[in-house]
Every structure is written in structure tokens, then in C-alpha cells.
Amino acid sequence: MAxxxxxxxKGxxxxxVTREIDAPVDKAWDVLTDLSKYHEWNPFVRSMTIVNASKEEDADQTLAEGKYLLMKCHIPPTMDDSARNQAPLELVKVVDGVNHRLSWVNVDYPSFALRAERWQTLTAAGxxxxxxxxxxxxxxVLAYFVKFFMEKSLxxxxxxxxxxxxxxSERS
Structure with a gap:
């Protein structure tokens, strides 16, 4: 895995997006990687579930490289769970707790049609x-359509x- x-x-x-967080890296990392609590704070990704390639829930919900994520996304973001969800399937590429890096790639489409690769990092800011x-x-090819129709909402x-x-992360 890359x-x-x-x-x-080249995209x-x-x-x-960047944000300064008034909390230590380890605390923010714990929030970022605690998938079970996304519904409490995340208006974009309302839930993330570890699944197999057939989108069936995995008994082990530990975030790890090579596992699949099924995300329930609100685009545009809202905490209202009655809103219509999108549910992309992602393959986890990197879970690096030492360097605080997390990455996944969408696997719903062949890569020539649409490849969306997401990275997240946390670093100490003093x-x-x-x-x-x-x-x-x-x-x-589909990235042009996503750009035209969804870029602003994304x-x-x-x-x-x-x-x-x-x-x-800043809550005590």
C-alpha cells in the first residue's frame, strides 16, 4: 500500500482543508480514529463501519490497513440524520498512529472511471x-462530473x- x-x-x-486544534495530537487522533462516535460530531461522515468487500459488517471494527469502510455521508453536511445519505465503499490504505496519518481510496468504481484518494494528517503545532x-x-472520467456538480458541496x-x-477534540 502507498x-x-x-x-x-495531477488530479x-x-x-x-486545514484546521488548528487547541488539543494535543494524540487527543485529536483518538477522536479521528474512533469511528463509533462520528455521529456525535461529524456532519459530513455521519457513520463509518468496517465491512468486507461485499459491504457486510465486520465483527472486528478495528480501523486497519486493508480493511473496507462503508461511510454514510451527507453532502452538503448536516447533523440531520433524516437527510439523504451517500454510502461510498473505501479501502483503507494507511493507518499510522505513530505519524498520525490516515488514508483511504474509493473502490466503488474502476479507477479509470473515478479514483478518489483521501489523506488526513495531524501534526504538533506547539x-x-x-x-x-x-x-x-x-x-x-467521472471526476469531471463530480467537480462540476459536487465540488462546492464537497x-x-x-x-x-x-x-x-x-x-x-477541544472538548474537555
């Missing part, structure tokens, strides 16, 4: 703070994710 993010310059388009950074690079969704992570 351990470096894709070159954003059809990308979404990139004085007990951390910096969250996330980006997703879109490629393939950017709002990524902002909602980052704002929620910040707020949840």
Missing part, C-alpha cells in the same frame, strides 16, 4: 495544539468534518 499522498497537481481536482490537514484527490462537507473534529 504511504505517500497522491500529487494534487482532475482536489479538496484541501503549545499543546495540533494541526489537522486533509485532502482528497479526484481522478478519472468543500463545505470537508469544512464541516474539520470543524467537527476541532470542536470534539
Amino acid at each position: 504511504t505517500l499522498p497522491p500529487n494534487v497537481e 482532475v481536482f482536489f479538496v484541501h 503549545d499543546g495544539k495540533s494541526k489537522y490537514e486533509t485532502w482528497e484527490v479526484f481522478n478519472g 468543500r463545505r462537507s470537508f469544512d464541516g468534518f474539520a470543524d467537527g473534529l476541532k470542536a470534539q
Whole structure:
């Protein structure tokens, strides 16, 4: 599995968001990787479930490389669970608790049609703070349609994710 993010310059388009979080990296990492609590704070990804390739829930819900994620996403973001969900299937590429890096890639489509690779990192920002950074690079023929029809909403969704992570990590 690749351990470096894709070159954003080579994508059809990308979404990139950063936030400074007034909490240590380890605390923010714990929030980011605790999939069972996404519904409490995340208006973009309302839930994430570890599944097999057939989208059947796995008994072991431990986030790990090579596992699949089924996400319930709200685009645009909302905490209202009556809203229509999108449910992409993702393959986890990187779960690096030492360097605080997390990555997955969409596997719903052949890569020539649509490849969406997401990376998230947390780094120390001094004085007990951390910096969250996330980006997703879109490629393939369908990426042009996603860009045209969904780019603005995706950017709002990524902002909602980052704002929620910040707020949840900063809670005492």
C-alpha cells in the first residue's frame, strides 16, 4: 500500500482543508480514529463501519490497513440524520498512529472511471495544539462530473468534518 499522498497537481481536482486544534495530537487522533462516535460530531461522515468487500459488517471494527469502510455521508453536511445519505465503499490504505496519518481510496468504481484518494494528517503545532490537514484527490472520467456538480458541496462537507473534529477534540 502507498504511504505517500497522491500529487494534487495531477488530479482532475482536489479538496484541501486545514484546521488548528487547541488539543494535543494524540487527543485529536483518538477522536479521528474512533469511528463509533462520528455521529456525535461529524456532519459530513455521519457513520463509518468496517465491512468486507461485499459491504457486510465486520465483527472486528478495528480501523486497519486493508480493511473496507462503508461511510454514510451527507453532502452538503448536516447533523440531520433524516437527510439523504451517500454510502461510498473505501479501502483503507494507511493507518499510522505513530505519524498520525490516515488514508483511504474509493473502490466503488474502476479507477479509470473515478479514483478518489483521501489523506488526513495531524501534526504538533506547539503549545499543546495540533494541526489537522486533509485532502482528497479526484481522478478519472467521472471526476469531471463530480467537480462540476459536487465540488462546492464537497468543500463545505470537508469544512464541516474539520470543524467537527476541532470542536470534539477541544472538548474537555
